[in-house]
Amino acid sequence: MRELERDHSDATNPSEPALTGRLAILGAGRAGGSLAAAARDAGLEVDLGARDVGLRAARIVLICVPDSAIQATCERVVSALEPEALVGHISGATPLDALEAASAAGHQTFSLHPLQTIPTNATDLGGAPCAVSGSSADASEVATALATRLGMQPFEVPEEGRAAYHAAASMASNFLVALEESAASLMEAAGVPDAREVLAPLVLRSAANWADAGAAALTGPIARGDDATVALHLEALAEAAPELRPLYEALADRTRDLGAGQ
Numbered sequence: 001m002r003e004l005e006r007d008h009s010d011a012t013n014p015s016e017p018a019l020t021g022r023l024a025i026l027g028a029g030r031a032g033g034s035l036a037a038a039a040r041d042a043g044l045e046v047d048l049g050a051r052d053v054g055l056r057a058a059r060i061v062l063i064c065v066p067d068s069a070i071q072a073t074c075e076r077v078v079s080a081l082e083p084e085a086l087v088g089h090i091s092g093a094t095p096l097d098a099l100e101a102a103s104a105a106g107h108q109t110f111s112l113h114p115l116q117t118i119p120t121n122a123t124d125l126g127g128a129p130c131a132v133s134g135s136s137a138d139a140s141e142v143a144t145a146l147a148t149r150l151g152m153q154p155f156e157v158p159e160e161g162r163a164a165y166h167a168a169a170s171m172a173s174n175f176l177v178a179l180e181e182s183a184a185s186l187m188e189a190a191g192v193p194d195a196r197e198v199l200a201p202l203v204l205r206s207a208a209n210w211a212d213a214g215a216a217a218l219t220g221p222i223a224r225g226d227d228a229t230v231a232l233h234l235e236a237l238a239e240a241a242p243e244l245r246p247l248y249e250a251l252a253d254r255t256r257d258l259g260a261g262q
Contacts, residue, residue, distance in 0.1 A: 019142075019149055021059025022047060026073060031090055031114070032064035033121025038150040055080040060146065062112065063089040063099075070094055075101040086142055088112055093166035095159055096135055103135060110134040110143040113166075114152060117173050126151040131165060133157055179251075182244055189240040215258045222255045 022045040025032045036048040047058065055061060055077055065073050070089045078101045081087070087102035092113040099109040116128035130152035134140030140156070147154035157165045180196075180203055187195035209217035221229035230252065237245040 019044060019060070019145055021045075022057045023146075024055055024058035024061045025049075025064055026061065026077065027064035028121070029064065030118045030121045030123065032062075034118050034123040034125055035062065035064065035090070035114075035150065037122055038125050042149045042151065044149065055085075056082060058082065058085055060142065061085055061087045063087070067091045067094045070098040071101070074099050078102050078105050078107070081105070081107060086110060086139060088143060088146075090114070091166075092131060092169055093163050095162055096133065099135075108135050108139040108142075110139040112143050112147055113157075115169055128152045130154045131157040133159060133162075179247075182247060186237070186241050186244060190236075216262055218255065218259055218262070220255075222252055223259045 023039055024047045025036050025039075026049070028036075028048055032048060036046050039046045059082070061077070061081060063070055063073050070091060074087060074089075078087075081102070083106065085107055086109070087099050087107050088110040089099060090112055091098075092115075094111070096103075096109050096111060099107075102109050111131070111133050113131040114125050114128050115131060116123070116125055118125075130147040130150075132140065132143035132147055132154045133156060134143050144154045180199065183199060184195035187199060192198060206217070221227075221233075233248065234245060237248055
């Protein structure tokens with residue numbers, strides 16, 4: 001494909017094709033801004049904006065808008081695209097069907113989802129895993145090459161598995177924040193100040209232990225079968241934070257199941 005340069009003279013990794021042509025990023029939010037910064041650092045020509053910036057000169061168009069707006073954005077801009085432009089989005093859960101307007105117009109489509117939390121529009125995505133897919137082998141190759149050029153580690157997710165993949169990512173990231181905020185609020189209710197500062201070393205060590213050992217990293221009263229201590233926890237929750245008791249009980253059940261498998 002003309003989107004991929006087979007002359008590797010300017011590639012950082014000679015086993016990867018270099019990308020040529022301009023990259024247009026539609027959506028200048030946290031994800032769009034961070035991807036644009038990574039692309040500029042990688043030596044790519046980038047047009048970034050919330051509107052149809054640089055579409056007629058772009059060889060790759062990356063839609064970085066909320067999931068609910070992907071289809072409408074694609075339909076709105078498709079008439080302005082160059083005939084050989086590829087069109088992608090960065091949603092983890094949204095299938096490539098959302099880019100049907102581009103496919104119907106003869107464009108190949110792809111997705112590129114950084115598996116990383118992006119709190120600002122200047123987040124460093126270097127080394128982050130990145131889920132990719134494409135409407136064809138060539139489109140998948142472009143998505144893989146783009147993710148690699150931006151410093152990420154691409155891996156493929158089947159279209160039929162996208163929603164489950166993204167649910168797992170939300171559990172690992174968003175739910176972790178919700179869980180730790182719940183723990184911090186309970187710690188404060190127990191009379192301990194600066195709960196986040198006190199809990200952070202435990203959280204970070206636990207995450208590191210899980211990364212190394214998986215379920216074998218489980219410790220604590222449930223893993224030890226210390227039912228008396230668990231009963232004390234439930235009594236304390238009933239008094240200090242009854243709204244958190246169902247969360248504790250659900251996670252306790254899951255912890256017991258995991259511990260039984262060790």
